[in-house]
Amino acid sequence: MTLSRKAAVVGIGATEFSKDSGRSELQLAAECVLTAVADAGLEPSDVDGLTTFTMETNSEINVARVAGLGDLTFFSKIGYGGGAACATVQQAAMAVATGVADVVVCYRAFNERSGHRFGSGLSRSEPTSEGIAMSWVSTFGLMTPAAWVAMFARRYMHEYGATSEDFGRVSVADRKHAATNPKAWFYGKPITLEEHQASRWIVEPLHLLDCCQETDGGQALVVTTTERARDLAQTPAVIAGAAQGAAKGQESMVSYYRDDIAGLPEMGLVADQLWAQSGIGPEDVQTAVIYDHFTPFVLQQLEEFGFCKRGEAKDFIADGAIELGGRLPVNTHGGQLGEAYLHGMNGIAEAVRQIRRTAVNQVPDVDNVLVTAGTGVPTSGLVLSADH
Amino acid sequence: MTAVGDVAVDPSVDGAAPLVGEAARLVEEARSFLGRTPGPTRVARDPVNLPMVHHWSQALGDRNPAYLDPDGSSRGHLVAPPGMLQTWIMDAPRDPSAPSPSDEVMRRLDAAGYTSVVAVNYEHEYVRELLHGELVSVRTYAEDLSQEKQTALGPGYFTTTVYEYLVGAEVVGIGRMRILKFKPPVKADVGERVRPAVGRDNAFFWEGVEARQLRIQKCGGCGVLRHPPAPLCARCGSTEQGYVVAVGRGVVYSHVTHHYPPLPGVETPHTALLVELEEGVRIISELAADADPADVRIGLPVELVFQKVPGGQLLPAFRPVA
Numbered sequence: 001m002t003l004s005r006k007a008a009v010v011g012i013g014a015t016e017f018s019k020d021s022g023r024s025e026l027q028l029a030a031e032c033v034l035t036a037v038a039d040a041g042l043e044p045s046d047v048d049g050l051t052t053f054t055m056e057t058n059s060e061i062n063v064a065r066v067a068g069l070g071d072l073t074f075f076s077k078i079g080y081g082g083g084a085a086c087a088t089v090q091q092a093a094m095a096v097a098t099g100v101a102d103v104v105v106c107y108r109a110f111n112e113r114s115g116h117r118f119g120s121g122l123s124r125s126e127p128t129s130e131g132i133a134m135s136w137v138s139t140f141g142l143m144t145p146a147a148w149v150a151m152f153a154r155r156y157m158h159e160y161g162a163t164s165e166d167f168g169r170v171s172v173a174d175r176k177h178a179a180t181n182p183k184a185w186f187y188g189k190p191i192t193l194e195e196h197q198a199s200r201w202i203v204e205p206l207h208l209l210d211c212c213q214e215t216d217g218g219q220a221l222v223v224t225t226t227e228r229a230r231d232l233a234q235t236p237a238v239i240a241g242a243a244q245g246a247a248k249g250q251e252s253m254v255s256y257y258r259d260d261i262a263g264l265p266e267m268g269l270v271a272d273q274l275w276a277q278s279g280i281g282p283e284d285v286q287t288a289v290i291y292d293h294f295t296p297f298v299l300q301q302l303e304e305f306g307f308c309k310r311g312e313a314k315d316f317i318a319d320g321a322i323e324l325g326g327r328l329p330v331n332t333h334g335g336q337l338g339e340a341y342l343h344g345m346n347g348i349a350e351a352v353r354q355i356r357r358t359a360v361n362q363v364p365d366v367d368n369v370l371v372t373a374g375t376g377v378p379t380s381g382l383v384l385s386a387d388h
Numbered sequence: 389m390t391a392v393g394d395v396a397v398d399p400s401v402d403g404a405a406p407l408v409g410e411a412a413r414l415v416e417e418a419r420s421f422l423g424r425t426p427g428p429t430r431v432a433r434d435p436v437n438l439p440m441v442h443h444w445s446q447a448l449g450d451r452n453p454a455y456l457d458p459d460g461s462s463r464g465h466l467v468a469p470p471g472m473l474q475t476w477i478m479d480a481p482r483d484p485s486a487p488s489p490s491d492e493v494m495r496r497l498d499a500a501g502y503t504s505v506v507a508v509n510y511e512h513e514y515v516r517e518l519l520h521g522e523l524v525s526v527r528t529y530a531e532d533l534s535q536e537k538q539t540a541l542g543p544g545y546f547t548t549t550v551y552e553y554l555v556g557a558e559v560v561g562i563g564r565m566r567i568l569k570f571k572p573p574v575k576a577d578v579g580e581r582v583r584p585a586v587g588r589d590n591a592f593f594w595e596g597v598e599a600r601q602l603r604i605q606k607c608g609g610c611g612v613l614r615h616p617p618a619p620l621c622a623r624c625g626s627t628e629q630g631y632v633v634a635v636g637r638g639v640v641y642s643h644v645t646h647h648y649p650p651l652p653g654v655e656t657p658h659t660a661l662l663v664e665l666e667e668g669v670r671i672i673s674e675l676a677a678d679a680d681p682a683d684v685r686i687g688l689p690v691e692l693v694f695q696k697v698p699g700g701q702l703l704p705a706f707r708p709v710a
Contacts, residue, residue: 017595025588027619027627034625044625045626068622127585136616140674140703141654143582150644158642158686204645256662257615257670259643264619274484 011040049104178334427488544570579655580699636692
């Protein structure tokens with residue numbers, strides 16, 4: 001296995017180089033990306049991957065939205081200033097060599113002379129495109145993740161008849177699982193649906209018990225080849241599928257301007273890739289770790305992954321299907337609502353334990369576990385499988 | 389009343405926080421103006437007259453012939469409706485350099501922070517009927533001042549002003565007005581709302597807000613309307629951008645009401661709206677401060693207003709269509 005000669009640079013494009021571009025950094029980024037795409041003889045909609053620098057002020061999703069690119073299945077930022085330059089190409093090459101993406105554009109754009117000068121020590125005079133994007137909501141008092149999610153949740157309730165109690169059932173299931181997990185913060189502390197309903201408002205329609213806890217902690221994972229894994233200490237959790245998704249019209253937490261905001265199209269993009277890569281479907285998954293910073297998006301994720309039809313998650317979960325012993329036990333560690341909030345990384349560890357069959361709330365005969373990452377943002381997912 | 393250090397403690401007051409320092413001194417000073425010694429006399433601008441009686445009678449629907457019809461009056465002459473007693477001296481010239489005792493009480497309560505007023509009751513005592521042509525005058529004194537009371541409106545003092553109505557030296561009527569002077573509840577200082585991030589790609593929008601316009605970006609190439617704005621058109625690639633001014637009508641597409649945590653410049657509960665404008669684009673905004681969050685539903689027709697939020701920023705907001 002080698003990366004050598006698997007990928008090629010096929011297009012280049014730049015703006016003019018000046019001391020005062022006269023336009024925003026976002027415009028420079030979009031222009032150079034589109035020029036490179038045209039140079040390659042491709043259409044903007046052919047692009048499904050972007051790489052850039054962590055120092056870049058224009059995120060992949062802002063560039064994609066403004067330049068009219070398609071759904072993204074690969075996006076990555078590399079740190080360390082100018083040290084990232086060739087690594088943007090390395091990561092693009094890895095992506096296309098493995099089929100993770102087909103066309104990846106590497107970009108960097110800024111007003112380093114007329115705007116923020118690295119050597120000046122002064123703060124920039126113009127806000128970044130990221131700052132402007134968040135400003136469209138924060139200026140109007142919509143400033144917290146709970147509030148951003150609540151806006152989607154309200155619309156979802158309206159379109160499909162879901163209720164706060166339906167959201168509460170997610171919380172009850174998580175806390176039931178956490179109650180028997182000694183590592184969970186809420187070990188020994190299950191909740192009832194009545195307690196969920198009685199908990200105070202955070203942002204209507206979300207109650208306190210719709211929102212995950214906050215945690216101090218760390219979680220790490222080690223990845224190597226499946227071949228080498230077989231010689232190591234633990235039962236391998238084979239990565240049967242791994243995918244990223246940023247869908248058309250993507251914003252970070254506030255994609256309110258798409259035609260339909262009652263679903264999670266970026267998660268649908270991840271789902272399609274995971275099922276295609278792994279060769280399995282929802283019926284082959286014995287347990288799932290579904291990202292649960294807020295309860296409502298657990299319902300949409302079950303729909304995006306095809307465990308039920310759109311709008312029917314409330315029926316799917318109604319009779320304990322996502323609790324231990326149910327059709328699809330979800331978040332057997334207690335999730336982020338019950339165990340710990342570590343930005344989803346602790347959920348990947350739980351999936352590994354289920355494959356190893358060492359989980360405290362072990363599901364019988366686990367062969368495949370679905371793991372999802374954060375919702376409302378460009379996201380990712382995994383299918384971990386037993387090695388047989 | 390006993391004083392402990394600079395804290396005046398009144399053991400007779402149930403649950404009232406002791407007054408501290410200057411406020412206590414001002415209230416005690418106000419008490420020194422209580423008593424039956426009246427202030428300066430103020431004389432009505434106009435004598436008792438039929439035109440004012442006509443207005444009054446029509447406003448109150450009181451067609452008593454004793455007020456209006458010299459031939460129908462059993463007295464043989466017209467009298468003024470007794471209830472008009474106070475109206476004769478309304479707007480009577482007042483000498484600002486000669487305050488009455490009740491003015492002195494009010495000034496000190498104002499200075500002590502009890503700046504709001506609500507009338508509690510107003511009694512009239514009629515000594516005799518007033519005849520047309522009589523010139524009424526009034527003088528007042530401050531009859532009483534309660535201890536500090538905790539009321540639903542806030543902490544305050546009840547005080548009674550007595551109005552002696554005169555014709556010449558003769559007392560023709562007496563009024564007793566009891567009011568509550570209270571401290572208005574202080575709105576918690578929520579600080580300043582975050583300012584919008586304004587760059588060259590969205591400056592037109594915020595310039596529009598300053599001009600009380602809601603501007604929607606319009607592509608100079610293909611004419612598509614877009615919000616939030618962008619420097620390029622995602623549909624045709626044009627970098628030429630104009631705008632249209634929204635007519636200011638739409639419907640609520642979704643909404644949330646923020647309770648926690650406290651946010652700078654946000655008075656809770658705070659309702660944020662996702663509004664679908666008539667022009668077809670959606671925009672995040674907020675419910676107008678004078679609207680009731682309980683009225684908000686998905687699909688509710690709303691109209692644009694502009695309002696200042698804490699910190700002084702002018703923002704577009706929406707309220708239910710009347």
